[in-house]
Amino acid sequence: MLDRIPSCQKIDGIWLYLHGAMEVEEIGSGEVALLSAIRKKVGYDIPISVALDFHANNSTELTKYANIICGYKTAPHTDMEETQIKTAQLLLKCIREKLLPKPVIIQIPLMITGDMVITSSEPMKTIIDETEKIERQPGILSASVFNGQNWVDAPNAGASVIVVPEKEEYTELAHNEARKLAKMFWDAREKFKFQVDAFEPEEAVEAAISAEEKLVFITDSGDNTTAGAAGDNAYLLKIILKKNVGHTLIGGITDSRAVKICESKRIGDRVELILGGELDVENSESVRITGIIKNKGNILGWYGEDGGKAVVLNIEGKSIDIIVTERRCALISPEIFESIGVNIYDYEIVVVKLGYLYPKLAQVAKKAIFALTPGASCEAIEKLKFYNIGRKVYPINKDIIFFDENKNVPLANKNTI
Numbered sequence: 001m002l003d004r005i006p007s008c009q010k011i012d013g014i015w016l017y018l019h020g021a022m023e024v025e026e027i028g029s030g031e032v033a034l035l036s037a038i039r040k041k042v043g044y045d046i047p048i049s050v051a052l053d054f055h056a057n058n059s060t061e062l063t064k065y066a067n068i069i070c071g072y073k074t075a076p077h078t079d080m081e082e083t084q085i086k087t088a089q090l091l092l093k094c095i096r097e098k099l100l101p102k103p104v105i106i107q108i109p110l111m112i113t114g115d116m117v118i119t120s121s122e123p124m125k126t127i128i129d130e131t132e133k134i135e136r137q138p139g140i141l142s143a144s145v146f147n148g149q150n151w152v153d154a155p156n157a158g159a160s161v162i163v164v165p166e167k168e169e170y171t172e173l174a175h176n177e178a179r180k181l182a183k184m185f186w187d188a189r190e191k192f193k194f195q196v197d198a199f200e201p202e203e204a205v206e207a208a209i210s211a212e213e214k215l216v217f218i219t220d221s222g223d224n225t226t227a228g229a230a231g232d233n234a235y236l237l238k239i240i241l242k243k244n245v246g247h248t249l250i251g252g253i254t255d256s257r258a259v260k261i262c263e264s265k266r267i268g269d270r271v272e273l274i275l276g277g278e279l280d281v282e283n284s285e286s287v288r289i290t291g292i293i294k295n296k297g298n299i300l301g302w303y304g305e306d307g308g309k310a311v312v313l314n315i316e317g318k319s320i321d322i323i324v325t326e327r328r329c330a331l332i333s334p335e336i337f338e339s340i341g342v343n344i345y346d347y348e349i350v351v352v353k354l355g356y357l358y359p360k361l362a363q364v365a366k367k368a369i370f371a372l373t374p375g376a377s378c379e380a381i382e383k384l385k386f387y388n389i390g391r392k393v394y395p396i397n398k399d400i401i402f403f404d405e406n407k408n409v410p411l412a413n414k415n416t417i
């Protein structure tokens, strides 16, 4: 990437589309490392504009390198294009008007599980609406709130607010608006709730069985591949195997060993396999199954790419089918299921390794149930082990005083541990 960036004499500005929660072993924030390396190459006289995910883990360091930082305003995300266009337009504005804005950031000591923070619902809706109002003010180029990616054990994990003033004279205004947003988010911390029924795993399965609606989705939320988990935990599958479920599909379990064993077999063959626990040795359980191979092939990836090899198995003697994938997969749309020959409408219950349902699944789900399963993406943030945060964050610490109520000033650095 660096090799492809010419030196600053030849370019007017840089536009980047990053996530914001890239954590690299032995480096730390991937975004900060990347931006710092780019600045070394091009200097500080040209603008850099960055589009980020709503789940970015931002830090003060990031704002030193970028002039424009905008995040999605939606979760589930539907404004990826708008955000990219917005940051590109702001970059052009900076180039034309020779602006080098300095974004203002406030890190909020908050780690709310992402699945509770839905931007079309309260309390986040009002906060997002406020960012839009702030952006309409003269002197403010953009205002974003970020929930952070709270399953990353890193110093920058957690919520933040970034407001970008057009020029230095608007910096104070940007600070005030950032403080307002940070306070709104902080004050709402106890109001975030799951938008769907959320139960302990066993209860979740029972609720799906007894649901009147058919095509019920159960999300195995502790093993959510879109949150970074391995997708190889057989914990929920074990519960389902013990229950008298209707026609059920397990929408993805990662196990390259199982897929390899099935490679030499044919459709209709019987296989004995141990599924799960291959990647996440700390959290994931495995289960022994006997299955009949229903289909084999390549599955579509999350972004439309090739997701690698996959096998569809029917558990012998039961009306339970399982999609086993060679690589970590996220089955976020009916098309991905179809790519391996599975029609989700054939089933009464579909189990997915996600958090909230992605829009295309939400559209077809008659009911969605959260199973609060253990794992790397466990919804109870306070149950996870964090070693690198280095400061007090809610809900791990509940005794935080973030705002000096009289001065309306954040006291975040007083909460360092």
Ligand SMILES: [Zn+2]
Pocket (backbone or CB within 6 Å): 053, 054, 055, 077
């Ligand atoms: Zn996201």
